[in-house]
Amino acid sequence: xxxxxxxxxxxxxxxxxxxxxxxxxxxxxxxxxxxxxxxxxxxxxxxxxxxxxxxxxxxxxxxxxxxxxxxxxxxxxxxxxxxxxxxxxxxxxxxxxxxxxxxxxxxxxxxxxxxxxxxxxxxxxxxxxxxxxxxxxxxxxxxxxxxxxxxxxxxxxxxxxxxxxxxxxxxxxxxxxxxxxxxxxxxxxxxxxxxxxxxxxxxxxxxxxxxxxxxxxxxxxxxxxxxxxxxxxxxxxxxxxxxxxxxxxxxxxxxxxxxxxxxxxxxxxxxxxxxxxxxxxxxxxxxxxxxxxxxxxxxxxxxxxxxxxxxxx
Amino acid sequence: xxxxxxxxxxxxxxxxxxxxxxxxxxxxxxxxxxxxxxxxxxxxxxxxxxxxxxxxxxxxxxxxxxxxxxxxxxxxxxxxxxxxxxxxxxxxxxxxxxxxxxxxxxxxxxxxxxxxxxxxxxxxxxxxxxxxxxxxxxxxxxxxxxxxxxxxxxxxxxxxxxxxxxxxxxxxxxxxxxxxxxxxxxxxxx
Amino acid sequence: xxxxxxxxxxxxxxxxxxxxxxxxxxxxxxxxxxxxxxxxxxxxxxxxxxxxxxxxxxxxxxxxxxxxxxxxxxxxxxxxxxxxxxxxxxxxxxxxxxxxxxxxxxxxxxxxxxxxxxxxxxxxxxxxxxxxxxxxxxxxxxxxxxxxxxxxxxxxxxxxxxxxxxxxxxxxxxxxxxxxxxxxxxxxxxxxxxxxxxxxxxxxxxxxxxxxxxxxxxxxxxxxxxxxxxxxxxxxxxxxxxxxxxxxxxxxxxxxxxxxxxxxxxxxxxxxxxxxxxxxxxxxxxxxxxxxxxxxxxxxxxxxxxxxxxxxxxxxxxxxxxxxxxxxxxxxxxxxxxxxxxxxxxxxxxxxxxxxxxxxxxxxxxxxxxxxxxxxxxxxxxxxxxxxxxxxxxxxxxxxxxxxxxxxxxxxxxxxxxxxxxxxxxxxxxxxxxxxxxxxxxxxxxxxx
Ligand code: NA
Ligand code: NA
Numbered sequence: 001x002x003x004x005x006x007x008x009x010x011x012x013x014x015x016x017x018x019x020x021x022x023x024x025x026x027x028x029x030x031x032x033x034x035x036x037x038x039x040x041x042x043x044x045x046x047x048x049x050x051x052x053x054x055x056x057x058x059x060x061x062x063x064x065x066x067x068x069x070x071x072x073x074x075x076x077x078x079x080x081x082x083x084x085x086x087x088x089x090x091x092x093x094x095x096x097x098x099x100x101x102x103x104x105x106x107x108x109x110x111x112x113x114x115x116x117x118x119x120x121x122x123x124x125x126x127x128x129x130x131x132x133x134x135x136x137x138x139x140x141x142x143x144x145x146x147x148x149x150x151x152x153x154x155x156x157x158x159x160x161x162x163x164x165x166x167x168x169x170x171x172x173x174x175x176x177x178x179x180x181x182x183x184x185x186x187x188x189x190x191x192x193x194x195x196x197x198x199x200x201x202x203x204x205x206x207x208x209x210x211x212x213x214x215x216x217x218x219x220x221x222x223x224x225x226x227x228x229x230x231x232x233x234x235x236x237x238x239x240x241x242x243x244x245x246x247x248x249x250x251x252x253x254x255x256x257x258x259x260x261x262x263x264x265x266x267x268x269x270x271x272x273x274x275x276x277x278x279x280x281x282x283x284x285x286x287x288x289x290x291x292x293x294x295x296x297x298x299x300x301x302x303x304x305x306x307x308x309x310x311x312x313x
Numbered sequence: 314x315x316x317x318x319x320x321x322x323x324x325x326x327x328x329x330x331x332x333x334x335x336x337x338x339x340x341x342x343x344x345x346x347x348x349x350x351x352x353x354x355x356x357x358x359x360x361x362x363x364x365x366x367x368x369x370x371x372x373x374x375x376x377x378x379x380x381x382x383x384x385x386x387x388x389x390x391x392x393x394x395x396x397x398x399x400x401x402x403x404x405x406x407x408x409x410x411x412x413x414x415x416x417x418x419x420x421x422x423x424x425x426x427x428x429x430x431x432x433x434x435x436x437x438x439x440x441x442x443x444x445x446x447x448x449x450x451x452x453x454x455x456x457x458x459x460x461x462x463x464x465x466x467x468x469x470x471x472x473x474x475x476x477x478x479x480x481x482x483x484x485x486x487x488x489x490x491x492x493x494x495x496x497x498x499x500x501x502x503x
Numbered sequence: 504x505x506x507x508x509x510x511x512x513x514x515x516x517x518x519x520x521x522x523x524x525x526x527x528x529x530x531x532x533x534x535x536x537x538x539x540x541x542x543x544x545x546x547x548x549x550x551x552x553x554x555x556x557x558x559x560x561x562x563x564x565x566x567x568x569x570x571x572x573x574x575x576x577x578x579x580x581x582x583x584x585x586x587x588x589x590x591x592x593x594x595x596x597x598x599x600x601x602x603x604x605x606x607x608x609x610x611x612x613x614x615x616x617x618x619x620x621x622x623x624x625x626x627x628x629x630x631x632x633x634x635x636x637x638x639x640x641x642x643x644x645x646x647x648x649x650x651x652x653x654x655x656x657x658x659x660x661x662x663x664x665x666x667x668x669x670x671x672x673x674x675x676x677x678x679x680x681x682x683x684x685x686x687x688x689x690x691x692x693x694x695x696x697x698x699x700x701x702x703x704x705x706x707x708x709x710x711x712x713x714x715x716x717x718x719x720x721x722x723x724x725x726x727x728x729x730x731x732x733x734x735x736x737x738x739x740x741x742x743x744x745x746x747x748x749x750x751x752x753x754x755x756x757x758x759x760x761x762x763x764x765x766x767x768x769x770x771x772x773x774x775x776x777x778x779x780x781x782x783x784x785x786x787x788x789x790x791x792x793x794x795x796x797x798x799x800x801x802x803x804x805x806x807x808x809x810x811x812x813x814x815x816x817x818x819x820x821x822x823x824x825x826x827x828x829x830x831x832x833x834x835x836x837x838x839x840x841x842x843x844x845x846x847x848x849x850x851x852x853x854x855x856x857x858x859x860x861x862x863x864x865x866x867x868x869x870x871x872x873x874x875x876x877x878x879x880x881x882x883x884x885x886x887x888x889x890x891x892x893x894x895x896x897x898x899x900x901x902x903x904x905x906x907x908x909x910x911x912x913x914x915x916x917x918x919x920x921x922x923x924x925x926x927x928x929x930x931x932x933x934x935x936x937x938x939x940x941x942x943x944x945x946x947x948x949x950x951x952x
Contacts, residue, residue: 013864182756366765408526
């Protein structure tokens with residue numbers, strides 16, 4: 001008797017060895033858990049939103065209609081405002097700080113909150129991002145003044161607006177076309193997505209996330225608590241252990257993509273620029289009074305989470 | 314040009330077929346009135362959507378003022394138009410199906426088939442309405458919004474979806490009642 | 504039950520429910536919900552409305568009503584009639600000239616719209632009545648528009664190509680360019696057939712008249728002096744202004760694709776108000792109403808078919824079918840044939856968007872290993888999916904036509920599109936023999952891969 005669990009994500013599908021690392025992580029997780037539970041748990045991975053729309057994943061998990069998903073946590077910000085902390089500009093300045101969350105107070109608090117909402121965090125995954133631009137390199141906040149740019153989340157948009165940018169909102173599948181025509185000059189997203197959206201074809205500048213960045217996104221592998229609770233202790237242990245073990249792979253792969261994206265854009269003739277501690281600080285300063293404040297004002301939980309996260313800075 | 318929809322679109326002398334039973338006819342008339350009112354509002358909403366999207370292009374170009382709400386406002390508006398108009402479309406049997414059996418089956422069997430189709434359609438739409446209302450309730454209680462910067466509340470489109478599906482269910486039920494009480498076999502596509 | 508057995512059951516139940524005469528949208532919803540109830544966790548039923556909402560709440564999808572509005576404003580006002588009069592005046596000496604004009608009009612509109620039903624509706628609402636007025640048989644007129652409309656997803660911009668490029672990790676710019684050659688090939692094939700068919704219908708009408716029958720509109724002798732022809736040219740202007748205006752807004756970087764939909768609709772309304780004085784509520788309400796009816800019908804089908812494909816995906820039906828094919832370890836061209844056949848079968852019920860989302864993750868890796876160029880395959884797959892748009896039982900374009908011209912029996916429409924299905928098959932075969940039809944253009948512009 002074996003149980004088949006479904007893992008859904010929005011990223012391009014590949015194999016165990018090749019492709020988008022977030023898809024690979026799901027497949028590695030599936031293979032390893034199946035092995036350790038002697039096949040009592042089996043998995044089906046649904047890449048590229050082939051099971052359901054990205055935004056439907058979180059609430060489907062809460063209801064027990066979807067078993068697992070690897071998805072940027074902040075996507076559920078409209079449903080659970082607290083999770084917006086998963087993409088808060090400047091709040092996580094490096095992979096090391098991100099990795100420290102899990103066992104720090106902020107991680108425990110976030111974990112508790114999500115358990116309350118019916119979600120189990122299986123694997124803590126952070127990813128840096130950058131900016132692809134067709135008009136000029138985006139390094140300092142001053143660079144975005146008057147620029148038509150897509151931040152992609154409420155928090156990032158708030159910071160960009162405060163920096164004087166003309167924030168554009170459009171669905172992610174239109175980014176390429178909008179960059180090509182110039183309806184949009186720049187887009188901010190994760191390193192891996194900067195590659196998979198093929199924006200290097202329409203960009204002249206890349207702000208890379210290697211080394212330093214103010215843009216770190218939390219995209220954990222999560223599981224429905226209703227489903228999790230139905231499993232045996234051994235199965236639960238296998239899931240949590242494998243999830244934790246894969247965190248090292250995630251950091252390594254994410255860092256590789258930060259470097260790979262620079263190579264891909266350079267090959268296409270784009271100019272690649274990096275951030276330093278001083279520039280990251282500038283963005284953080286703006287974020288403090290805009291995105292952070294906006295978030296903390298939402299409710300008590302948000303204020304508390306932010307405070308705990310700041311302790312790690 | 315005289316093509317189906319244009320004649321009907323004016324409300325026409327006919328409107329949707331009137332049921333034989335006076336009581337059913339009365340309900341049908343109320344629904345018909347409601348549908349027409351909704352379509353008038355929908356027309357306005359559609360033009361407004363076109364205007365909003367154009368407005369955002371113009372303000373961005375002329376005044377360098379970006380708008381970040383136009384897409385979501387448009388989505389809400391068009392979701393509203395789609396769901397609210399579903400009953401109106403149904404009143405003219407405008408949701409298209411494959412009608413090959415009607416010419417093959419004997420009339421009595423055909424009538425039974427059509428009744429069955431309406432019963433199942435109505436059941437599905439009622440189920441969908443019910444689940445839409447629960448979705449609306451969740452969004453209302455939790456204060457859910459979309460996850461964008463504009464972040465409008467989600468109960469708005471959910472309420473429109475729920476109301477629209479409820480109206481659609483009602484519409485099919487009335488048509489079902491009419492078909493059950495009609496003495497002649499009218500109001501069905503050939 | 505294995506996913507494949509379940510898949511066969513799913514297909515059979517769908518066929519039965521659809522042929523019962525239940526509206527397509529409800530039929531898809533009923534089958535999906537029914538299978539959810541029997542084969543999926545109870546919690547799934549709680550998510551159906553959110554799933555449908557998330558699928559529909561996309562500005563890309565919802566630009567369809569606005570594209571339809573733009574088409575209706577032009578097509579159902581005197582603007583459309585004037586355009587066709589002008590084209591007819593210039594092309595009436597060419598047999599099938601109006602048919603060719605319609606194919607070209609579809610191609611032009613396809614270059615503005617990202618979806619096929621929108622293209623179909625925009626050109627069809629003026630094109631079908633005009634062709635029928637000139638004596639074209641209803642099935643022929645419907646076939647031209649249904650087939651011409653499919654160009655909407657082959658000629659850039661295209662919603663489905665965007666999804667494919669992401670799934671296949673291929674260059675979207677390259678893919679867009681690769682659609683242009685085959686698009687032109689189809690325009691030529693469709694036009695050629697239009698000439699052939701119009702000549703045949705003319706000959707039949709002529710014979711019938713000679714034997715004392717009614718005089719078909721085909722046989723009306725018309726003469727236009729050069730002065731008359733030149734005089735008619737300005738009437739084409741509104742359409743040209745609209746086309747260019749929207750193109751400039753889109754390719755000039757002034758508007759995002761979704762904004763273009765709104766801009767185009769508004770521009771069309773302004774044009775007919777200024778040029779034809781069509782602006783009073785009583786003038787414009789008929790075609791806005793028809794737009795609402797058409798788009799509501801379509802979006803309901805699309806929304807429910809996404810629910811339908813969700814169930815299919817959840818039960819692993821589509822994935823298992825694709826996996827089954829892969830496991831057959833076929834030779835290169837057999838593999839392609841079988842995969843394309845599967846696309847055809849899925850096309851019976853599903854719109855292109857769903858087919859791409861469900862099939863690409865499984866079929867693309869083996870195709871790549873077999874040595875196929877994925878850009879080329881993307882174009883071939885698009886044409887095969889286009890065929891799905893015009894073949895029964897679920898062919899979105901057929902439903903659009905049924906809505907524009909409700910008096911044409913479904914049977915006539917279906918027979919009318921058959922020759923075009925064959926032509927598309929010819930195009931696929933030509934593409935297999937001469938892949939350069941697709942790849943030459945992007946190679947020339949972006950350098951060989
Ligand atoms: Na197109
Ligand atoms: Na089809």
